[in-house]
Amino acid sequence: MRGMGRHVVFAGYNLCFQLTAFCRAGTVFDGLGIMRKRCILREFSALALLLFAVSGAGAQAFPEFPLQSPNDYAVSSQQGAVTIGLDPVEAPQDQLTYFHVAMASKGFLPLFVVIHNGSKLDSLIIDKAAITYGTEPPKGGPAVDNTPGQRAAFFTTAAIPWIGPFIAGGLAQSQSAVKQNLVLRELQSGTVAPGETIHGFLYIAIPKKGMRTKVHIQFPIAWSGSDKQSTLNLTF
Amino acid sequence: MASLHRFPFAVVACSIVFFTVGGRAVRAQDSLPAATKLPFNAVLVLTPEFCATTFKQGSAWTTGRETFQVGKTACSELPTALKDAFTSVTVASAVPASSDAPLVLIPKFVNGHASTSALAFSNREMDVFLEWTVKDASGKTIWLQTVQGTSKHHEGNVFTHSHDVTLLARDSVKDVAAQSAAKMEAAPELRRRP
Numbered sequence: 001m002r003g004m005g006r007h008v009v010f011a012g013y014n015l016c017f018q019l020t021a022f023c024r025a026g027t028v029f030d031g032l033g034i035m036r037k038r039c040i041l042r043e044f045s046a047l048a049l050l051l052f053a054v055s056g057a058g059a060q061a062f063p064e065f066p067l068q069s070p071n072d073y074a075v076s077s078q079q080g081a082v083t084i085g086l087d088p089v090e091a092p093q094d095q096l097t098y099f100h101v102a103m104a105s106k107g108f109l110p111l112f113v114v115i116h117n118g119s120k121l122d123s124l125i126i127d128k129a130a131i132t133y134g135t136e137p138p139k140g141g142p143a144v145d146n147t148p149g150q151r152a153a154f155f156t157t158a159a160i161p162w163i164g165p166f167i168a169g170g171l172a173q174s175q176s177a178v179k180q181n182l183v184l185r186e187l188q189s190g191t192v193a194p195g196e197t198i199h200g201f202l203y204i205a206i207p208k209k210g211m212r213t214k215v216h217i218q219f220p221i222a223w224s225g226s227d228k229q230s231t232l233n234l235t236f
Numbered sequence: 237m238a239s240l241h242r243f244p245f246a247v248v249a250c251s252i253v254f255f256t257v258g259g260r261a262v263r264a265q266d267s268l269p270a271a272t273k274l275p276f277n278a279v280l281v282l283t284p285e286f287c288a289t290t291f292k293q294g295s296a297w298t299t300g301r302e303t304f305q306v307g308k309t310a311c312s313e314l315p316t317a318l319k320d321a322f323t324s325v326t327v328a329s330a331v332p333a334s335s336d337a338p339l340v341l342i343p344k345f346v347n348g349h350a351s352t353s354a355l356a357f358s359n360r361e362m363d364v365f366l367e368w369t370v371k372d373a374s375g376k377t378i379w380l381q382t383v384q385g386t387s388k389h390h391e392g393n394v395f396t397h398s399h400d401v402t403l404l405a406r407d408s409v410k411d412v413a414a415q416s417a418a419k420m421e422a423a424p425e426l427r428r429r430p
Contacts, residue, residue, distance in 0.1 A: 176351040188382035
């Protein structure tokens, strides 16, 4: 937006100067004051239109992503009092609706995450930096051992990237509102009090082209003031 | 009279855009309702790395590189903001041994983003995200929370832009400090500690 905005403003200056030059030229040819006044009005109109267009371009509305109970999502898992629901936003049309950018073509999949703490006493701690994910190798790649406990070794696990690095990488470049929306909707680390729910998006790196393979994601579960820890695994 | 009509009108019109300068900051978020003070002596860990935190955005080749110095402001604002939330707040430059402190507060900037606008007098918004890890005397994490701070300032023109960037960063950090204190006061996990 910054780049676009400055370009628009500079284009506006250019337009102003060009219109002035045009008016001067007109004055020279016809020498009528009335013509000059019309030109001034034209300049005012152009500037007003420019300002209107610029202010309108910055006002983008991003609809809220529908929130449901974690159990209502197609991908969900429960362990003890903790329930996690996942909703990968795969359709390009949905990505355009909620983010105003086709993220899959940029190599990212927005994943809506809902985490509910069903405990009546204990608070749940979600550390975003500890969430990891991995993708299965594509067809034709090395065979996957389905033995539980060995399976993880075949996946490349990685921490969920912060939205910051790939903003710098050029996703939705020059669209400030789009970037801000991505940042504000991102799932953040937090403590979930008993009976409460947190939600937000994770942005998973996927191949830009071709069908994506299965994604395995691990949520470490920790409890406030306790050494008790566990991990919740989901696949989609 | 003729020379008056030849006056470069565009210069006047464009100057309206160019020389419209930013004014007072607009605070976007209201503080959470204040709760009673937490009855603990807390240690606030402000490492040199934290105090040097900056966020950079933009490109030096196209739009201009902007640097938001959030750490420096945070290290001056956080002790002041948190002193009203706890019985006492002591500042340390490193995480103390677990047994030395009943409550250890460790802040970390995790993200920051400033929107942009096309005109000098248009408001832009900055959001900073500060992640708090609060540990008890035994070193266990009892509270982990990401707090968002927001501020709004004018984009500024070519002469005032860098000053407006400084104000934008300063006010977003002030806001995140105030929000942090309010969230800590309201956190049941901190309130029920012995």
